[in-house]
């Protein structure tokens with residue numbers, strides 16, 4: 085049984101999840117506001133289902149604008165009280181480190197909860213969640229060591245500049261890495277002294293609610309972290325428009341980024357958006373082909389292809405195209421689909437029936453446009469109860485740049501491939517995208533690796549690898565992939581603002597109106 089559940093969450097009926105999982109879901113979950121579980125008066129809920137079987141997992145409160153406004157007021161009041169926002173950084177670092185310890189002790193349970201909600205294979209969820217405590221440890225260390233600045237101000241003045249929190253921050257998070265993405269935002273936001281209203285995805289909100297209870301038990305004052313499950317156009321928009329919200333930080337799709345940017349802009353709240361992608365993988369003729377195939381398969385099919393930086397477009401030097409595509413296809417065909425709770429399963433379903441429909445639609449249209457199917461492009465037949473799940477076969481397509489699927493994010497296990505003749509063409513094809521999140525370059529030529537990396541219109545480049553992430557390393561995109569950066573010192577800057585204090589050090593008398601030569605600035 086899940087052990088981390090806070091006493092502040094009511095006990096209720098539990099629904100056991102199949103397989104080796106020891107976890108169970110309660111029948112229903114409320115919002116987490118002011119340190120307590122709250123069931124909004126209107127009683128609205130939405131259902132969370134297991135995408136591997138289509139079975140109901142639990143009901144979750146769907147908050148409306150009134151509840152969002154109440155939660156924002158709670159967050160604003162605790163912010164203004166200074167209890168957390170003006171607390172000593174040593175105290176904040178202590179609480180963040182305690183959260184890291186408690187999180188580490190509960191990783192397995194939380195990982196299984198994420199498997200049940202997202203259908204992602206247990207092996208990958210445990211590997212991913214095992215690193216989450218590092219975000220709290222990193223930002224605890226960063227606020228303890230971060231120093232202000234003293235600019236060279238003209239005249240008899242000392243000017244010191246401190247970084248201070250922003251106030252209430254609205255975080256909007258997706259379902260594909262429910263805890264990872266919530267934590268990438270929560271850790272820097274609370275380290276810097278802000279209060280949070282967070283809306284998790286309606287498809288996978290429960291582990292984030294559990295995290296809020298865990299943070300509360302670890303000593304985070306009530307009201308600093310509030311979690312508001314609900315629907316994007318209702319609860320999400322209400323967060324963007326609330327008068328107390330000073331910054332909105334979204335990870336989601338590019339259309340959502342536009343809607344959030346518009347609402348936050350009208351509210352004069354700052355915005356960070358981590359949006360969609362269509363990452364190219366450039367495979368040069370001198371690359372270690374077997375390793376590049378392994379890397380490309382990992383990049384494309386981990387999380388059933390549902391990651392923003394997934395290897396979506398593979399560009400291969402024409403001399404190696406045939407051999408590379410044969411090896412990649414063989415590998416894709418060997419991927420074991422099945423019960424996400426089985427440790428030998430390599431790929432689970434996609435998140436929902438709607439998502440699978442969208443993926444099929446894009447692939448079917450690509451076939452009509454003349455795409456060559458190396459493998460997949462269909463719904464695999466699965467044994468019960470997984471025949472009711474949303475599985476889609478690992479798919480490799482040969483395409484051209486005029487096809488819709490070359491430009492559109494699929495967000496499923498589908499990679500498109502094109503051969504290139506030379507380095508200049510590889511760079512041109514890689515940058516031929518409305519997105520600019522990430523790229524991977526596979527070559528043994530160190531000069532080419534850096535030369536090509538320098539020409540990528542993206543925020544993240546991996547050389548001879550893919551999808552590596554660290555709390556210290558900036559994460560974010562260019563073009564339609566978003567604005568702003570997560571992780572590292574950049575995140576500390578995103579969640580603070582400067583306060584510049586100018587101190588006169590000359591105590592001689594002065595009078596602007598009596599001294600014609602007095603300086604104005």
Ligand code: NAD
Nearest residue numbers: 257258259284285316320321336337340343358359360392
């Ligand atoms: P989504 O855009 O549907 O939802 C993201 C969040 O925004 C959810 O909490 C949702 O309820 C909310 N939302 C939706 N519409 C809204 C609106 N009109 N106003 C306010 N909030 C709204 O995204 P998703 O399907 O949950 O996640 C998949 C997308 O996220 C993909 O496009 C993927 O590339 C992107 N993503 C990006 C990164 C990154 O780091 N750049 C990481 C993971 C996922």
